[in-house]
Amino acid sequence: MVTVLEAKKFARIKAFKATGLVLTILVLLLLIGETSGDFANGILFFIDAIANIHTIIIMTILFGLTYLFAGRAGEEVIIEKQNILIISLKYVILLSLAITIYVIFIGLLRIKDFSFNGVKNISSTYFLPMFSKTGISLLVVWFWATSKMKDVKS
Numbered sequence: 001m002v003t004v005l006e007a008k009k010f011a012r013i014k015a016f017k018a019t020g021l022v023l024t025i026l027v028l029l030l031l032i033g034e035t036s037g038d039f040a041n042g043i044l045f046f047i048d049a050i051a052n053i054h055t056i057i058i059m060t061i062l063f064g065l066t067y068l069f070a071g072r073a074g075e076e077v078i079i080e081k082q083n084i085l086i087i088s089l090k091y092v093i094l095l096s097l098a099i100t101i102y103v104i105f106i107g108l109l110r111i112k113d114f115s116f117n118g119v120k121n122i123s124s125t126y127f128l129p130m131f132s133k134t135g136i137s138l139l140v141v142w143f144w145a146t147s148k149m150k151d152v153k154s
Contacts, residue, residue, distance in 0.1 A: 002152060004075055011074020014148045015066050018141040023062075026137065054106060058099055065095050070145065077149040084146035092142050096135040103130050 002010075030049065035042030049055065069091040076082045107122040108114060 002078055004079055007074040007078035007149075007152070008071035009074075010152060011078065011145070011149050012067060012070040014145040015070035015073070015141070016063070018145045019062065019066050019138075022137055022141050023059075058102065061098055061102060062095065065098055069094065073142075073146060074149055077146050078152050084143070084150050088139065088142040088146045092135055092138045095138050096131050099134050100127055100131045 027050070031042075031046050034046040034049070073087050073091055076087050077084055104122055104126050107126050108119065111118060111122065113119075113121075
């Protein structure tokens with residue numbers, strides 16, 4: 001019999017491993033993309049993209065919410081035997097929304113236009129691309145992690 005604490009711990013480990021793996025792949029793809037033309041300048045642009053405060057905050061949001069959501073997902077999947085697809089979609093949407101809202105907020109601060117049209121323009125420019133890219137990457141992570149959680153015998 002798996003306890004709630006064990007289920008949460010197991011789920012967090014699986015979610016962190018999957019998130020770390022996908023994030024590593026995405027960072028490597030960014031590195032390859034930045035260095036494909038001019039290697040020296042590409043490295044500089046890559047370091048600038050990775051080492052800025054907004055990237056650090058987005059990673060904090062990602063891993064902080066993953067920690068919280070994975071614990072809850074472990075309880076839902078392992079203990080309560082809920083559907084892994086629904087659990088994955090729920091947490092992917094919440095994570096994607098949190099990251100996308102942060103990006104939109106920063107975009108609004110940069111253009112300093114808090115009017116309805118400013119919010120509408122930033123949202124239309126950033127929301128769908130950011131939400132879909134984040135969502136697709138996280139869907140792979142969460143579906144894999146919840147399928148591994150389902151394999152645990154309670």
